Amino acid sequence: MATEESERFDKVDWNDLSRSGRFDLSINSIGMLLTALPLTLLGVYSTAFTGPRTATFEFIGLEQNLESLDFFFIFTLLLAFWYLALPLYQNPRMTRYYWKEFKRNRPAVVSLGWLGIVFVGGLVGPLIMDPPQQQLLIGYQPPVFTSVVDTTPATCVGDVVNGRCFGTWQHPLGTTQGGKDVFTMIVYGMTISMQIAFITTTIVATIGISFGTLSAYAGGWIDEIMMRFVDIILSFPTFLMFLLILYIYGAGLGMFIVVFSLFAWGGTARYIRSKSLSISEEEFIKASRISGASTYQVIRGHVVPNAASSIITQLTLLIPGFLLAEAQLAFLGIGDSAVPSWGQLISAGRSDLSFAPWIVLAPGIVLFFTILAFNFLGDALLDALNPEAEAESE
Amino acid sequence: MGFGRYVTARVLWAAVVSLIIVTVTFLLLSAAPNPAVQRAATQAALQGGDPAEAAERARELRGLNQPLYVRYFDFIRNVYTLEWGWSVSRSQPVMEAVTQALYYTAQYSIPWTILTVILGPLVGVYSAANMYSWKDHAATGFAFFGYAIPNFFFGIILLLIFGVWLEWIPITYKTGVPVFSVQNAIQLAIPVFVLVTGSIGAVMRVSRNESAEFQNADFMKTAKAKGVSPLRAYAYHVMRPTLVPLSTTLVGQLLALFLGASLLVEVVFSIPGLGRLTYEALLAQDTNLVLGTTLFFTFVAVIGNLIEDLVFTVLDPRISYDDR
Numbered sequence: 001m002a003t004e005e006s007e008r009f010d011k012v013d014w015n016d017l018s019r020s021g022r023f024d025l026s027i028n029s030i031g032m033l034l035t036a037l038p039l040t041l042l043g044v045y046s047t048a049f050t051g052p053r054t055a056t057f058e059f060i061g062l063e064q065n066l067e068s069l070d071f072f073f074i075f076t077l078l079l080a081f082w083y084l085a086l087p088l089y090q091n092p093r094m095t096r097y098y099w100k101e102f103k104r105n106r107p108a109v110v111s112l113g114w115l116g117i118v119f120v121g122g123l124v125g126p127l128i129m130d131p132p133q134q135q136l137l138i139g140y141q142p143p144v145f146t147s148v149v150d151t152t153p154a155t156c157v158g159d160v161v162n163g164r165c166f167g168t169w170q171h172p173l174g175t176t177q178g179g180k181d182v183f184t185m186i187v188y189g190m191t192i193s194m195q196i197a198f199i200t201t202t203i204v205a206t207i208g209i210s211f212g213t214l215s216a217y218a219g220g221w222i223d224e225i226m227m228r229f230v231d232i233i234l235s236f237p238t239f240l241m242f243l244l245i246l247y248i249y250g251a252g253l254g255m256f257i258v259v260f261s262l263f264a265w266g267g268t269a270r271y272i273r274s275k276s277l278s279i280s281e282e283e284f285i286k287a288s289r290i291s292g293a294s295t296y297q298v299i300r301g302h303v304v305p306n307a308a309s310s311i312i313t314q315l316t317l318l319i320p321g322f323l324l325a326e327a328q329l330a331f332l333g334i335g336d337s338a339v340p341s342w343g344q345l346i347s348a349g350r351s352d353l354s355f356a357p358w359i360v361l362a363p364g365i366v367l368f369f370t371i372l373a374f375n376f377l378g379d380a381l382l383d384a385l386n387p388e389a390e391a392e393s394e
Numbered sequence: 395m396g397f398g399r400y401v402t403a404r405v406l407w408a409a410v411v412s413l414i415i416v417t418v419t420f421l422l423l424s425a426a427p428n429p430a431v432q433r434a435a436t437q438a439a440l441q442g443g444d445p446a447e448a449a450e451r452a453r454e455l456r457g458l459n460q461p462l463y464v465r466y467f468d469f470i471r472n473v474y475t476l477e478w479g480w481s482v483s484r485s486q487p488v489m490e491a492v493t494q495a496l497y498y499t500a501q502y503s504i505p506w507t508i509l510t511v512i513l514g515p516l517v518g519v520y521s522a523a524n525m526y527s528w529k530d531h532a533a534t535g536f537a538f539f540g541y542a543i544p545n546f547f548f549g550i551i552l553l554l555i556f557g558v559w560l561e562w563i564p565i566t567y568k569t570g571v572p573v574f575s576v577q578n579a580i581q582l583a584i585p586v587f588v589l590v591t592g593s594i595g596a597v598m599r600v601s602r603n604e605s606a607e608f609q610n611a612d613f614m615k616t617a618k619a620k621g622v623s624p625l626r627a628y629a630y631h632v633m634r635p636t637l638v639p640l641s642t643t644l645v646g647q648l649l650a651l652f653l654g655a656s657l658l659v660e661v662v663f664s665i666p667g668l669g670r671l672t673y674e675a676l677l678a679q680d681t682n683l684v685l686g687t688t689l690f691f692t693f694v695a696v697i698g699n700l701i702e703d704l705v706f707t708v709l710d711p712r713i714s715y716d717d718r
Contacts, residue, residue: 235411237653237695240688244419247676247684248426324544328658331546334676346547353550354558364547372542 032082036075043071069195069254076198101384108380111373118370122190129187132340135179142167143174143182143358152355174358176348182362189342189363192253193323193370200261200322201315208265209311212272213299227273234266239325243334252336256329260322268314275307309385316378320371327367342367401704408700413470415692419685420469424462478686483678488686491671499656499667501573502582506589507648514594515640518601519632522609537598540591546658549588553662556584567665585663593651597644605636638706645702653691
């Protein structure tokens with residue numbers, strides 16, 4: 001990059017860097033506040049002032065309804081935008097470096113592309129596509145380019161050649177028993193998966209980071225008790241506990257997310273604690289302490305950024321477990337049956353497997369690729385974000 | 395801290411953890427309305443009786459009118475003396491139902507665990523020895539595949555291929571077959587295969603990366619220079635130090651899979667084991683049985699973690715007891 005000057009130490013605008021006042025917020029925080037405030041107001045309005053059956057946007061004539069889970073999801077999206085995407089844009093040099101490191105891992109780039117598709121599909125899909133409709137007459141349509149015996153679907157949408165019904169682009173992945181379009185259902189499932197991924201990681205990161213730093217800075221017997229608590233959290237059989245809660249109280253997707261993320265932050269807390277203990281011995285921490293940095297500033301400015309790479313990796317590797325657990329519960333038919341997730345679709349198509357395998361195969365393969373992509377991504381992020389870890393990674 | 399004291403402390407800790415889990419379970423249960431009481435009330439209302447009175451009688455019958463702490467101590471005592479009550483849906487004691495189901499769960503769990511424990515490190519060390527060759531890439535690909543494919547989905551697909559289309563294996567599990575027979579081996583082959591692919595990936599990855607470290611260690615160079623055969627060198631000098639860090643992840647991995655996936659695999663392959671028992675108890679609203687099976691799994695998890703920690707310290711004398 002010959003045309004661009006790299007940052008130089010003597011050209012740093014120190015006034016820009018040292019914001020003294022507590023209320024002197026960065027552009028990211030201002031943006032976050034400005035966007036989160038209307039969202040909160042809307043959430044309060046939706047829960048407190050409109051009935052459970054009226055749509056959220058009825059006052060401007062839209063049919064779109066938002067549940068509390070959707071509000072959480074949008075909130076986490078805002079967080080991700082202001083504190084993850086925007087900083088990457090603000091620091092083009094580091095972004096280029098990360099990308100260079102990341103690019104070396106080709107499966108990870110493909111994975112990122114796939115997850116991008118799932119993300120955008122999950123965000124935009126439900127807005128532009130109608131929810132899947134029950135149409136009994138066109139049940140069991142085969143996917144495009146394939147064909148089944150004419151007698152399998154009630155009426156064939158595509159052409160019938162030699163007694164075989166061919167799939168059409170109208171239903172690219174076929175239809176279920178009730179005639180619901182499999183592709184549309186998969187797109188709707190993407191939203192569910194993205195909600196699980198974003199909300200759980202936000203909860204896990206928040207609790208894990210606060211608990212870990214608190215434990216490290218409290219020290220003594222408080223630290224001891226807090227860490228023993230983490231031990232218990234870590235040895236709790238979450239899946240079984242969730243089954244028990246589900247049995248006693250019944251549980252929807254929101255409960256699933258809460259329970260699973262409340263039992264998943266143990267590793268993050270442990271890591272953050274050991275990181276903040278080890279880092280507080282470093283010279284630059286002593287230097288910033290002497291220059292008058294508060295504990296909060298040390299944590300915010302040094303501990304969390306230094307631990308960020310490992311935390312991001314850890315969280316990325318946690319997500320597939322959540323997705324899998326949700327799919328398992330949905331498959332067992334004891335999850336939230338109102339949620340159109342991939343597991344739900346797999347379970348719906350299971351009895352028709354021998355003559356309509358696409359109902360199970362399509363969501364199953366999508367789920368498989370998503371889990372695989374998160375795993376590859378986690379592996380690559382570990383190498384790209386944390387050059388130190390390259391030598392010591394297991 | 396000496397070894398004896400460490401073991402004692404660790405066992406006590408396991409007891410505390412199990413007590414906490416049992417307590418949480420009790421709190422969850424006592425905070426919710428009892429389905430049996432509700433059933434009694436509904437019954438009375440349907441027959442023209444007084445629902446409130448019937449509910450009261452049902453509560454009295456189950457000792458629910460006693461103060462919370464009395465019920466709590468009763469609960470704790472019954473759990474630890476293995477008096478887990480009567481299963482309504484199966485008309486037998488919960489303990490008996492669990493032991494019967496365990497018989498079927500063990501039939502696939504034991505071969506699955508043995509295969510994972512033996513094959514995982516072997517393939518891992520082998521692919522470390524041939525690092526970046528096509529064999530290594532194949533093994534890595536397999537590991538990722540097995541790790542990422544949902545067990546239940548994989549099971550359904552294999553059942554479709556081998557059970558429905560090829561008709562090599564029976565679609566439903568037959569319980570009357572003797573344990574050590576070809577028929578039993580055939581019907582358990584696919585469930586075991588599915589579970590092994592799910593669990594072996596992580597073991598392979600860890601043992602591959604760990605043993606890569608030891609391959610170029612000084613003691614390995616010495617062994618090679620002395621003319622030790624490659625097989626012996628790998629078996630004695632690479633495998634053994636690899637197994638130590640591996641053992642920490644191994645038990646946790648197997649347990650996680652045992653608790654979650656075995657339920658799914660049993661439902662998919664209709665094996666009447668513990669997972670299926672839990673599932674049926676959930677559907678039948680059989681509180682005692684749900685509690686019994688989940689507590690059983692929980693105790694397995696607690697004891698598994700305990701054994702893992704103890705074995706780890708016995709295996710590796712370098713670990714000090716102080717920082718645990």
